[in-house]
Amino acid sequence: MNVITTPALRQQVLDDLRRQLGPGAVLVGDDVPARNCNDWSPQAPRRPLAVVRPLDAAGVALTLKVCRSVGFPVVPQGGLTGLCGGATPEEGWVALSLERMSGIEEVDAASATMTVKAGTPLERVQDAADAAGFLFPLDLGSRGSCAIGGNLSTNAGGNRVIRYGMMRELVLGLEVVLPDGTIITNLNKLLKNNAGYDLKHLFIGSEGTLGIVTRVVLRLFPKPQCTMAALCKLADYDRVVALLAAARRGLGPLLSAFEVMWPDYWQVVTERAGVRSPVAPGDGLYVLVEAQGTDEAIDRPRFESWLEGLMEQELLVDAAVAQSLADIDAFWALRDACAEFPAVLGPHVSYDIGLAVGRMDDFARRCKAALEAAIPGCDSAYYGHIGDGNLHLVTWVPGLAAAAQPKPAMDAIIYGLVKELGGSISAEHGIGTLKKQWLGHARSEAEIALMRTLKAALDPSGLLNPGKVV
Amino acid sequence: MNVITTPALRQQVLDDLRRQLGPGAVLVGDDVPARNCNDWSPQAPRRPLAVVRPLDAAGVALTLKVCRSVGFPVVPQGGLTGLCGGATPEEGWVALSLERMSGIEEVDAASATMTVKAGTPLERVQDAADAAGFLFPLDLGSRGSCAIGGNLSTNAGGNRVIRYGMMRELVLGLEVVLPDGTIITNLNKLLKNNAGYDLKHLFIGSEGTLGIVTRVVLRLFPKPQCTMAALCKLADYDRVVALLAAARRGLGPLLSAFEVMWPDYWQVVTERAGVRSPVAPGDGLYVLVEAQGTDEAIDRPRFESWLEGLMEQELLVDAAVAQSLADIDAFWALRDACAEFPAVLGPHVSYDIGLAVGRMDDFARRCKAALEAAIPGCDSAYYGHIGDGNLHLVTWVPGLAAAAQPKPAMDAIIYGLVKELGGSISAEHGIGTLKKQWLGHARSEAEIALMRTLKAALDPSGLLNPGKVV
Structure with missing residues (x-):
């Protein structure tokens, strides 16, 4: 060299x-x-x-x-x-x-797959699937800008992971260029293929450190024919966990989202951001439950009777069922209001952590108290994709500029608790450079050593995206 | 050393x-x-x-x-x-x-996970999930004998992959011992965890060549509350592909099996093995469609009206709908009769290949003709999990002993066609030693070189299961 x-x-x-x-x-x-x-x-x-x-x-x-x-x-x-x-x-x-390198190369309706170039924006993939009578279920706020290759390299998640899985589960084959310039082409369309090591998983979620993905074979799904949603209010987190179990049992594979909002998040969104609440005010945890069905005449009554049963069992304090697409949008506006946090909260810090479902509320309470105790004036709000083990939180000290927010102290408290509770410092955003110093809070020395072994084996000169992840 | x-x-x-x-x-x-x-x-x-x-x-x-x-x-x-x-x-x-090393360590109902030791038989895992109110969906004929660690190392499949995925999709975390004795423990329970490389995929499907799995965290699913099944007869393969698309659209995520049987298979099973056919005799392809629902009162009428719609469209020549669990067992007996082939056919050779859905019938016709032309007296029969891209076939020359069956000639014809049609030489059984010589028919030189790079990086002394897969 x-x-x-x-x-x-x-x-x-x-x-x-x-x-x-x-x-x-x-x-x-x-x-x-x-x-x-x-x-x-x-x-x-x-x-x-x-x-x-x-x-x-x-x-x-x-x-x-x-x-x-x-x-x-x-x-x-x-x-x-x-x-x-x-x-x-x-x-x-x-x-x-x-x-x-953007464009759809093929839609194979019999295999329910689409082959695309890696630079294709996610929204273009979604639209092409829709035009061919299918659904490509990955969906993120940045859908118009993000590229499918980046979705793959970061193993993107989003709102409907509980039903369709992460990007990793949506990829069947790929073409990737190794750091030495070798082109590996495996545009596999088969759900089952056990002919040797499944190499694609090396490149999914490794943030462009082991190779550069150039083409992708994606799985397509049948388009749902109807969507049902409810906004539920519950007295405590034990009941939230019970609601998740009831949703899994009662809605089965139709369950497409289970989004939980803690009281502090709810207060910011309804009082400060001014999003209208469809349920009565007061203390409690809020859950957006969504299901996608194949037949409105069958699936809507099923969803409503499932929810009525829960009301009769007194699992819920209150619940509103969406009666229209506009209602569904209004429910999601409560969850998506976090996109308005820069305007509503001013400077703040965002986190994306993973925790076992049973530990979420324990984390939220302890984290809030620890931040308040250690950082004068520090506030925080909690929400997330609970069915997937993914909690988001935002922290802020009102009145401080972005650069003055005490992020290192917040990081230490939050990632310290993540470590103690056996969670992940990144559920869906990845590590990059910004979370690298905390990787040891979620992965053992032996795991990080094995990551380095892989990096050295595939990129011995260390010139592909060096210093990222490991 | x-x-x-x-x-x-x-x-x-x-x-x-x-x-x-x-x-x-x-x-x-x-x-x-x-x-x-x-x-x-x-x-x-x-x-x-x-x-x-x-x-x-x-x-x-x-x-x-x-x-x-x-x-x-x-x-x-x-x-x-x-x-x-x-x-x-x-x-x-x-x-x-x-x-x-056998036993269930934990069932976490909130996370819907089970942690088990790797030597635990699959059936014990299924039973423990059932006792806890869940379903562990992987199912194979060898369920009483096979161990969950082996299911993981071979990325086992089975009948319900179309709904629940392969073993790879059912594993969230694992503990594995590397060839140098390093213990990697990542008993992750989160669906979303992007903190660094997802190392578990190295060990899933690599047939014990990169490490030895000792504990596994499995995903659990809600128990289906009802099962519907139909045995359909169709005039040609184009209609089979159309039926698959209609099943994906109309049954959505309830679709749990889509098993296709070609006429030669059907003839062996109904005429020679004597399994009763629920549909009228005559030429055609046979499909077993199964769906699992959450509510019998809703899902059974939905299934039946979906099927009636297909009859009205004249997509089906004939169809029988299961009216009882005994009927469902009887339909599956037609598909599971392949287990009786040693008694019915005598000595024969079994294959497990992957093909794009649209190419299955082309393969079956060309393969049958090529075998007949090249090997005097050679017969063959075709069946499989078509929705997953997985075709099974058996070949035999009547009257020849097992050792005298011309397996090398059969291999060359079958794997040659797999290569030509861009398929896989192993959909679910793996490579081991017996399929190793054909790996190049399904994977490129660059891919095999990368597999060897991984093997050398993790097992530089080459003492862990040497000579297997690569």
Whole structure:
């Protein structure tokens, strides 16, 4: 490996790459777009040496080989909507953007699969599935911007994991370029395929540190024909756990969301953000239960009688059933109001943790008390995808600027409790650089050593997205 | 590494191990049980140097360290029901059996998980889930004998993959001992956990070549409250594909099995095995459709009206709907009659391949013709889990003994067609030793090289189940 240190030599290498990849493929200097200097995570942007935008796997392989030969670190970039710095470059790095590798290659209706290029925005995948009479169930707030390759590299989650699983469960095959430029093509469409190691799982959720995904075979699902939703109020968390069990039993595989909102979250959303509550005010925990069915005439009465049974058993303090799509939207507005927190709360810090379902409320109470005790004026609010073991929380000290929020002290309290309760420091957002120092709170030394063994085996020169995750 | 060559020194090492692991842990010579000399695959048994039966992960780690220090290859063994030689020892190897590591450690109802030791038989897991009010959906013919660790190591499938997924989708956490004796404990219960690489997927489906799984956290599901089934007859394969699409749309996530039987299979089962057909005789393809619901009063009429709609559309030539559990058993008897093939067909060869749904019938027709043309008198029959892309077939030349069946010629024709049609040489049984020579028909050189890179990274001394898979 020759490490290029002079500007003139660097320029020559990039000029050579531009000649081979064609016009528009290599951007340098002032041509580097601002968007390629950062992802959505809260950190200062950094301008890469160049942005390289190949058109296919061969172009990605060529870029990796050239960069490897001269010692340029490479960061893969999709829609750049990550929240942990996984796609952020450092100065002197090459940003390899998949933005020109976008499009649907095939819909195979018999296999219920879709083959897409990795740079395709999620929303375009959703729309193409819909047009073909199917559902692609992954859904995130950033659907218009995030790329399917980034969804795969971060193992994206979202609201309907309880029914359809994470991105990992939605991928059947992929094409990936290894750090040495080897192209691995396995566009498998089979649910069952035990011919040797299932290599795709190495690349799903490893945040672009082991290879660059260039094409993906996705699973498609039948379109639900109706959606039912209820907003429930319960007296305590034990009853929330009982409601989850009842939803699993009574709604079976139709259950598509189970979102819990703690009283502090509810207060922020209904009193400060002004979202209208469909249930009576007062203390309690709030749960949005959603089910998707195949026949409105059958599934709506079933949902309503299930809920009536729970009211008769006095499991619920109160409940509102959506009577229209507008009602469903209104219920989700309560849960989605967290997107308005920058305006409502001002500067705050967001967390995405994993905990066993039975430990959520214990965590929320202890965390709130510990933050209040250790950080004068610190407030916090709790909500999340409880059926998946995923709790979100936001913390803030009113009146402090973003840079002045005591994030290190908050991190220490929150991740300390996560460690004590055997949880995860990242349920769906990943590790990137921003959570790396806390990885040892969720994974053992032996696990982290094995991650490093894998990284060294696949990327011995350590030039693919170095310093991310491990 | 000292390679022990003299019998006296080998004996000393094993005596030391027996002292450390306790009485009953190390069996040698005539004490080696016959069952530990082979799995269920068709090959000659081989007696290992010793059978070691630790009680926990620490005992597994000690065994691996001792064997590594003296150069003994180690094969992990669970229920020994594999069909590809993955758990078969060679002479001079140590068989590390998990048979004394059996039992349910915990059922966590709130998280809907169960933590079990890896040597626990599948049926015991199913029964424990049932007793706790849940379903563990994996189900195989060998349920009474196979161990959950072996189900994990082979990524077992079975009949209800279309609804619940393979074993891979049913595992949330595991404890595994690496070839160097490092114990990795990640008994994760969360559906969402993106804190670093998801290491468990390395060990699922890698047939005990990368580590030995000692404990497993399994997902539990709500118990279905009712089961509906229909046996359908269709005029051609295009209609079978249309029926699958209609089942996905109309039954949604209730669809729990979609088993297709070709005319040659049907003829063997109804005419030679004498299983009663619930539909009229004559040419056609036969499909067993099963759905599981949450409420019999709602789901049974839904199933029946869905089927009536298909009859009105003339998609089906004929259909019988199960009116009782006995009827459901009778329908499954047609599909499960393949277990009687040794008695019905005499010596034959079984295959387990993966194909895109749209290519199944093309494969069946071409394969049958190619076998007949190349091998005088060769007959074959086709059936499988079509919704999962999994086709089974059996081939036989009537009157020839098992050893005289021209398996190499059959293999070449069948796996050649699999390669041409972009399928998999193993949908659910794995590779082991018996399918290893054909791995290149389903995976590229680059993929196999990456598998070898992983094997070398995790097992640099190459002593854990060497020569299996890659």
